[in-house]
Amino acid sequence: MEEKYSVLMPLYFKDNPEWFVLAFDSIVNQSLTPDEIVIVCDGPISEQLQNLLDSYKIRYPSILKVYYFEQNRGLGLTLADGINFCKNEYIARMDADDYSVPNRCEIQVNILNENPDLDLVGSNVDEFIDSIGNPVAKVRLPEKQEDIYNFAKRRCPIRHPTLMYKKSKVLQAGNYRDYRHAQDYNLIVHMLLNGCKMYNYQDVLVYMRVSQDFYKRRGGWKQCKLILRLKKEFYNYGFYSFSDFVISGIGNALVCLMPNKLRGLFYKKVLRK
Numbered sequence: 001m002e003e004k005y006s007v008l009m010p011l012y013f014k015d016n017p018e019w020f021v022l023a024f025d026s027i028v029n030q031s032l033t034p035d036e037i038v039i040v041c042d043g044p045i046s047e048q049l050q051n052l053l054d055s056y057k058i059r060y061p062s063i064l065k066v067y068y069f070e071q072n073r074g075l076g077l078t079l080a081d082g083i084n085f086c087k088n089e090y091i092a093r094m095d096a097d098d099y100s101v102p103n104r105c106e107i108q109v110n111i112l113n114e115n116p117d118l119d120l121v122g123s124n125v126d127e128f129i130d131s132i133g134n135p136v137a138k139v140r141l142p143e144k145q146e147d148i149y150n151f152a153k154r155r156c157p158i159r160h161p162t163l164m165y166k167k168s169k170v171l172q173a174g175n176y177r178d179y180r181h182a183q184d185y186n187l188i189v190h191m192l193l194n195g196c197k198m199y200n201y202q203d204v205l206v207y208m209r210v211s212q213d214f215y216k217r218r219g220g221w222k223q224c225k226l227i228l229r230l231k232k233e234f235y236n237y238g239f240y241s242f243s244d245f246v247i248s249g250i251g252n253a254l255v256c257l258m259p260n261k262l263r264g265l266f267y268k269k270v271l272r273k
Contacts, residue, residue: 001113002089002090002109002112002113003032003109004035004088004090005032005034005035005088005090005091005092005105005109005164006034006035006036006037006038006086006087006088006090006091006092006167007027007034007036007037007038007091007092007093007094007105008038008040008079008082008083008085008086008091008092008093008094009023009024009027009037009038009039009040009093009094009095009096010039010040010041010042010075010078010079010082010095010096011039011040011041011042011045011049011053011096012041012042012043012045012072013043013044013045013046013049013072015045015049015096015097016097017046017048017049017052019096019097019209020049020052020096020097021052022097022099023094023095023096023097023098023099023100024037024052024056024096026098026099026100026101026102027092027094027100027105028056028060028063029102030100030102030103030104030105030106031102031103031105031106032103032105032106032109033063034063034092034105035063035087035088036063036064036065036086036087036088037060037063037064037065038065038067038082038085038086039053039064039065039066039067040066040067040069040078040079040081040082040085041066041067041068041069042069042072042073042074042075042078043069043070043071043072043073044070044072053066065085067081067082067085069081073178074178074180075176075180075183076176076177076178076179076180076183076186077176077178079093079176079183080175080176080177083167083170083171083175083176084175086167088167089166089167089168090108090109090112090164090165090166090167091164091165091166091167091170092104092105092108092163092164093160093161093162093163093164093165094161095160095161095208097209098161098206098207098208098209099132099206099207099209100205100206101204101205101206101207104123104205104206105164107201107205108121108123108164108201108205109164111199111201112164112166115199117197118197118198118199119165119166119169119191119196119197119198120158120163120164120165120166120169120188120191120196120197120198120199121163121164121165121198121199121200121201122141122158122159122162122163122164122198122199122200122201123141123159123162123200123201123202123203123204123205123206124138124139124140124141124159124162124200124201124202124203124204124205125138125139125159125161125162125204125205125206125207125208126138126139126204126207126208127139127207127208127209127210128207128208128209128210129209129210129211132207135207136210137210138204139159139208140202141157141158141159141200142157142200143199143200143202144199145197145198145199148192148198148199148200149192152185152188152189152192152239153239153240153244153248154247154248154251155185155248155252156182156184156185156188157188157198157200158184158188158198158200159206159208160184161206161208162205162206163184165191169191169194169196170187170191172194173187173190173191173193173194173196174190175187179226179230180222180223180226181223181226182226182227182230185230186230186233189234189237189239192239193237193238193239219255219256219257219258219260219263220256220257221256221257223256224252224253224256224257227249227252227253227256228249228252228253231245231248231249231252232245232249
């Protein structure tokens with residue numbers, strides 16, 4: 001039975017040092033301790049973040065591995081390299097501003113071990129702004145394979161920071177690609193097309209931090225064009241029908257082009273439960 005796993009966390013200069021401490025401490029203190037934590041710095045980082053990394057390197061010399069890239073290249077390319085840097089088959093994703101519950105990784109490792117046909121495990125999440133004790137939205141996702149597959153024809157059926165997946169299956173699906181704010185959706189669909197089996201644990205394993213900037217980054221004409229290009233790719237690969245493409249594409253375009261405040265309200269009231 002596999003018990004060793006890697007944690008993959010990207011870091012870049014805009015990440016808040018206090019939020020990074022909360023995220024790192026939550027993942028390093030898991031009930032099932034990670035075998036390694038791989039942090040990939042996407043371009044130069046702040047002095048505060050570097051000081052924290054130096055401190056963590058002293059405290060966790062056998063666990064923490066840090067890789068640096070001179071230029072900011074975007075999350076997709078950063079994670080693609082990070083996957084290759086990880087040495088274990090099981091990899092848990094973690095963002096630098098979220099919080100993992102203490103037994104998150106133990107639960108996910110056990111699910112993968114008990115269900116060897118599964119290739120990826122995510123979970124429901126609560127979204128918060130200032131405190132994990134005061135969530136602003138609850139995200140409830142489809143649990144099993146058929147529902148996950150059908151949900152993916154409209155939007156991403158997995159919350160990215162909750163993932164634990166098998167490295168070999170990620171690589172077989174082509175790894176992460178350079179899709180701004182959609183690299184997770186792209187990977188999930190390619191894994192589904194590759195026959196990967198997925199499961200969403202129905203309790204909250206990760207608290208995700210959100211802000212007005214969170215919704216802003218999911219809007220605008222540039223993001224709209226990227227999402228439509230992504231949907232067109234899914235159609236070309238045969239993931240869904242032309243009617244699925246039209247319905248999904250129009251829906252995404254409308255959300256992208258909404259005013260930011262309206263988009264935030266739409267996410268909270270319609271896309272969240």
